[in-house]
Every structure is written in C-alpha cells, then in structure tokens.
Amino acid sequence: MTQKYHAINFMDKFSKFNETWTPKILGRFDDYYLKAAKMAGEFVWHSHKDADELFIVVSGTLKIMFRDGDVMLSAGDCFIVPRGIEHKPVADGNVCCLLIEKAGTLNTGDQGGDKTVSDEEWL
Amino acid sequence: MTQKYHAINFMDKFSKFNETWTPKILGRFDDYYLKAAKMAGEFVWHSHKDADELFIVVSGTLKIMFRDGDVMLSAGDCFIVPRGIEHKPVADGNVCCLLIEKAGTLNTGDQGGDKTVSDEEWL
Numbered sequence A, B: 001m002t003q004k005y006h007a008i009n010f011m012d013k014f015s016k017f018n019e020t021w022t023p024k025i026l027g028r029f030d031d032y033y034l035k036a037a038k039m040a041g042e043f044v045w046h047s048h049k050d051a052d053e054l055f056i057v058v059s060g061t062l063k064i065m066f067r068d069g070d071v072m073l074s075a076g077d078c079f080i081v082p083r084g085i086e087h088k089p090v091a092d093g094n095v096c097c098l099l100i101e102k103a104g105t106l107n108t109g110d111q112g113g114d115k116t117v118s119d120e121e122w123l
Helices: A010-014 B010-014
Strands: A024-029 A032-042 A053-066 A069-073 A077-081 A087-102 B024-029 B032-042 B053-066 B069-073 B077-081 B087-102
Touching: A010 A024, A010 A032, A010 A053, A024 B053, A024 B077, A053 B024, A069 A077, A077 B024, B010 B024, B010 B032, B010 B053, B069 B077
Parallel strands: none
Antiparallel strands: A024 A032, A032 A087, A053 A069, A053 A077, A053 A087, B024 B032, B032 B087, B053 B069, B053 B077, B053 B087
16 A cells, blocks of 8 residues: 655755755645754844744754844754844754744845745755 | 743753643744643544644654554654544654644544643643
8 A cells, every 4th residue: 555644754854955044845734834954154133023933953053143142052952033033043063953934934034135045945 | 141042942841741642832933832742552533623733753653543544753753634634643652742733722633532631731
C-alpha cells in the first residue's frame, strides 16, 4: 500500500539547503507556515506590524537584539517576537532554526532591502 | 539590569510535569498556542473541525493513526494533522511533543470524554 501520510523531518530538510536568511516553507497549517531557516552573522533591524513570530532554535546560538535588551537562544530554546517590536537576529556561527508565522509575513518585515525574500520556496 | 526578554526552553518545561495527554501552554503568538505535551499509550479517536494541528516530536516515538493509514514520528519529525480528519495518537513508550494550534482547540476535538482538558494550564 502506498504511504499516504508522511512525516516532515526537519534535520533532513536542513541538509537540503545552505542559503542563510532565506526561510524555506516545510508545511502549512491554517494560515500559518512552518519554515526552516539557516542563519549566519547579522540580519537587519526590522519589525512585523501584524504578526508575532515563533522561533525554535534547533542548533547553534542565536541572539535576538531589541532596542531595549536582547535574548540568547540555543538548541531547545523557543522565543516569540511580539508584533511591532523592532528586532535584529544575530547568529553566532551557523544556526538552524524553525520559524512559525502567518503566511505572507516577510522576513524583513516593514524594512525591505536586499535581504527581503518575497517568494519563499517550499522545500 | 533586569533581563526583559526570556527564552522558553522546552526541555526544561518537559521536566516540570509528568501528566500525559494534558498539554501545557508555553507561549502565545497571534491566536495560537505553543504547547508541551507528554504522551504514553493510546489517546482517543477525534478530529478538530476548524483547526489544523502541528506536532513536533522532541523525544520518543509517536504513531498517529488515521482511518486510512498512519504515520510514525520520531524526534525531529513534524506532522500537520489536517482539520476535520479523524486521528488517534498512540505513543510507543513515553513521548515528549510540541503542539501548535489555534487557541481554544480542545485536545479531544469534537469527541469529548474523560480525557478532555478544557482549561489547559500555562507552564
């Protein structure tokens, strides 16, 4: 019998791409996407006006900077960036991270610029 | 300076409770909850009429049965149960799992019964 239901193994998914700051869509539930992102170095300051954003760090160490503090995240750490709050992710080395956010949320939020990925790919 | 932003470490959260089939709320983003659930043995057949449900298995082996097949999930596997589809989770031994679903989604869906947790706790 053909297998109808399939697991999404995120370690397998992370092995399939190397681009950083270019989230890949792994699945959709309701109007939300589960994404896999690789990160290295600094991203840009940005905020998402209408969307909270859930980070789940799988490997590496990620600092998320805010204008009034920051948080350090390692494997097994989750963090929810509240909507409208300026933040800047900074990866110490290479980071693999799951992201969960509303479909249509841009990686650079309202900031734009050359790191914006407006057509995120399914993986 | 007092730390304003705090990571949610899910391994730490799993160490704080032992009840099975009683998801604990770890965080909220938009109208969705990030939950930690421990599972052992069989749950009940049920479906969630208006909500897809994202499972992320952290440890152990979880089978999700459907009326027309099933899927086996181990650590690092994700799976989205589509809304309206009858399913029955069966944990082989002890399973730790993250669940992400719309706030107000009942663990037993439309099935009810003595495993229903109508007032899930924050952890």
